[in-house]
Amino acid sequence: MSADMQGAVAIVTGGGTGIGAAVVRRLAARGVRCVVNYASSKDDAEALVAEIGAGAIAVQADIVEDAACHALADAAITAFGRIDFLVNNAGRTKFANHENLDALSADDFIDIYRLNTIAPFQMIRACAPAMREGGIGAVVNVASVAGVFGHGSSVAYAASKGALTTMTKSLARALAPAIRVNAVAPGYVGTGWFEKRLGEAGFAALNARIAAATPMGMAATPDDIAGPIVMLLDPASRVITGETMLLDAGAHLDVGLARRPGREV
Template identity: 55%
Template sequence: MTLKDKVSIVTGSATGLGAAVAIKLAERGSRVVINYTKSEKEAKETLEMVKSKGVDAILAQGDVGEDADCRRIAQTAVDKWGRIDVLVNNAGTTQFANHADLEALTAEDFFCIYKVNVVGAYQMIRACAPHMKKVGKGSVVNVSSIAGVTGVGSSVAYAASKGALNTMTLSLARSLAPEIRVNAVCPGFIGTRWFSDRFGEMQYEKIRKQQEATTPLARAGTPEDIAVSVVFFAGEGSDHITGETLMTDAGMHLGFAPLKAR
């Protein structure tokens, strides 16, 4: 119970990776704010799973792309428990587009993706930072992607937004130290409902098997795989780490050109 009595906010935690992170934090003893935008039914189900771990938890509806919502989500934690110790910026969005088709994305597509993936994370950090500093020790974990390091992924706009999130991780790790640590986790493929809903079960299985056949560790990632890395940065033995980007992709990135920066 290494996070016993801590308070964690996980954005976009109704389903998928966010839900897995919320549950894993609860297993470590943290109280959890479960954030969702539209998926209220799923959020309530995740809430019950978190509470089944023996910790207190609450729901906070809100769109991280809206600053007022970010401040309200943070205040929800403070009003309930009087503190914020961990922020996991998991909420994200994308637009699928062929990287070679420069007409496939509009400026509005870029704005919508950046609003959630970059500005939303920044706004959540801004809303939580004063409360973390008051406690004296906080941890921010940005859920990024290997797309932000390798330039692959669902679209150029998505990859660029995750690259921006990685750079912001470095900037804020410097400026918020020593009270607050800021790190990023960069997953590769994650086997969630998001993939099967998008591509259908047959295509999802094809992608999953391809990951098992091509990654050095011969594995297709699961939400639980990534959640363990997030919880590590939340406080399990990572007190001496800030400004790091951890690629959690079964070694997928090793198939790309040598990476001089992460």
């Protein structure tokens, strides 16, 4: 356990499920007191808080609204007296073939951008005053390989995550040296979202297909993504800021290359 993280306080947006919940579990295991934010997944967030204990709290806030971001930060300060870490994990998308330019409206772009890009900015702004005081302030934005390579669920999603990675650099510069700001860019992550839609057998088949197409021969789980996020928050990583870490089991190494022998791509 890192003594530098023991007793610290973290806010994790979208923290009740998927990657967010995996981050909360890992932080709690390191002695970090967690504020589990949710917009609508109340049952999941409260069940997670009951599971990890350690004084964790679940707080509802639709972080698209700036006032809700300030209320969330205030809830953390009221409960724990400080904010050290922020994980901007909440996000949304709309599935639309990139070639179908009529599949997305301006409203789709705005809706996705508000949660994926503007909300993280608002959360950082709301938390920054408290984070400056603690001496170990660190933010991790959960972006996506879609924002790096321009693929993924839709053009709007890729654009929003690309903007998030650029904003990460801007704010890392602006908030240094008091607060470090980094991002992770996951590739495929086998969350419960896929399992609910594909069923157990379909989910297993998808994971096998993904694993066969990655150099590391694996399909990432939420916990695989949570590990690097917690590493970037750890004060032991104080030399790292303004970075976007690709978390795709090496899949980006094959971008633009011919089929690899023995792999289905």
